[in-house]
Amino acid sequence: MAGEPPILLILDLAGTFAFALNGALTAVRIARLDIVGVLTLGMITAMGGGILRDVLIGSVPPAAFLDWRYPALALAGGLIAFLLSRHLDRLEMPINVLDAIGLSTFAAIGATKALAAGLGIGPSIVLGAVTGVGGGTIRDTLVRRIPSVLQSELYAIPALIGATVMVVSIRLGFEGLFMSLCAIGACFAVRMAGVWFNLQAPSPPGRPRD
Amino acid sequence: MAGEPPILLILDLAGTFAFALNGALTAVRIARLDIVGVLTLGMITAMGGGILRDVLIGSVPPAAFLDWRYPALALAGGLIAFLLSRHLDRLEMPINVLDAIGLSTFAAIGATKALAAGLGIGPSIVLGAVTGVGGGTIRDTLVRRIPSVLQSELYAIPALIGATVMVVSIRLGFEGLFMSLCAIGACFAVRMAGVWFNLQAPSPPGRPRD
Amino acid sequence: MAGEPPILLILDLAGTFAFALNGALTAVRIARLDIVGVLTLGMITAMGGGILRDVLIGSVPPAAFLDWRYPALALAGGLIAFLLSRHLDRLEMPINVLDAIGLSTFAAIGATKALAAGLGIGPSIVLGAVTGVGGGTIRDTLVRRIPSVLQSELYAIPALIGATVMVVSIRLGFEGLFMSLCAIGACFAVRMAGVWFNLQAPSPPGRPRD
Known part of the structure; x- marks a missing residue:
């Protein structure tokens, strides 16, 4: 995102x-991986959503x-997770906060990029959310876990909310840093409320328990 | 497919x-999902094959x-599956028929688009089949099931047959609605025969039983 | 790769x-598949990495x-695996050698293509490795196995080494067949040493045993 405001x-x-750190930690906990696996899954978590969005809007490479700077930071996050995975468990809340910042920023920036590529309101909102949740979804699939975004917690919904705030405000002509921060703040607030109060999205009615 | 004949x-x-409805129902049966998961998997089943084809032929977005209309209908199908999953089990045959219509139409239209993008006969047939089976394959992978198209039933083979009829007839100069309906009909007939008589594609010889 | 030197x-x-043969054999061993599944997974193993690279560098179709010739050979490899899977187990070492040739060539050629598409040194090395390991990763995910490249053996590391030799030598101005063969040889040597001495990449420190 060169050319963006510094904030x-x-x-x-x-x-x-944060995505690389958290993504690699999740991967280490779930699966037996070597250093190639941990670093790869950290980088996929951090950059997979944006890559998916760019492929879908035709912005390649x-x-x-x-x-x-993006692969370098992703590699650094994965390496820290690889070396310190045992010690990072106690830092769950700071990592959750950083992860929510990543989700919010990715959703807002992703939606902006999709809109700039000429997509309509609906697809831009979806691609904003894909930017936020896509990397973790690919990681979960590779380590053979049903993507957590499909089954638990408020994770996709805050991303959709943030992307919606972003897209609607741009379409209404309120562009600029302030509205970006509002969109990021909206996603962040809903996500952190979900973590704090352990909120869940509704499940199908009458589903058999497992 | 704006600009196509109405039929x-x-x-x-x-x-x-039908793909969204069936795809979301399958997802609900296999995995514990919340509303985000059910709607997402419905939309992926319905639109994933076409998106995969478009990315591979370079037609993005x-x-x-x-x-x-496509995402709207996919969302509607997923929502109905989410709300009524318990009651839809008795509608298995109508849903199978609708699903076979989707498979047949997607394969024929997908092959036509690949050919129009300048691909050869072989790749166009494969991409027609990918259009038909790609969405369900992504869905199965996300809910951690070996894609049913790889292991059972006649599903990919009818799609390949329909795409072949389509591609060959276009290459021979017989374009138009009638040949499209022939290709769709060929796929539909083989698929429904497979459902009706429970036909299976051959398995590797001497494979150990599981 | 038409236009390349014959070697x-x-x-x-x-x-x-070799990738199609080995990929289809792996698929047969892990999962219950029909002929569609075996041939599909053979073709995905053989061509998936290159397709992924081409999508990411925007070279579509x-x-x-x-x-x-590529799909034809991939289909042939898959068909032989389908018919002879019981008899091919004793040919493990020749298949491993052929597979290492595939890994090495794919990594070197993939890195060259990424560089030619205008990517920098780092991404070109990564895309070279993706060309080598991407097909097997997609196959493993589809048959619900954690990709072997993420958890065991020296497989990604030789590919990264071969791609690095290739990219660095091109950047230093040493292009041509000789350097390509050096890059392929470097990857091949490390890979075969890994097979022979059963080398593993390091795992996270203090990981619980499984």
């Missing part, structure tokens, strides 16, 4: 680092391949 | 709805992002 | 055949769709 760039880079 | 458009929209 | 073309075609 958005900082949030975007912080989010990339993806942005993550053109700015060395 | 093809209707079949394509009906197929989209994918057609599914450019015509609101 | 590279031969290695590339041999690698395609992928090269595998434009030269009939």
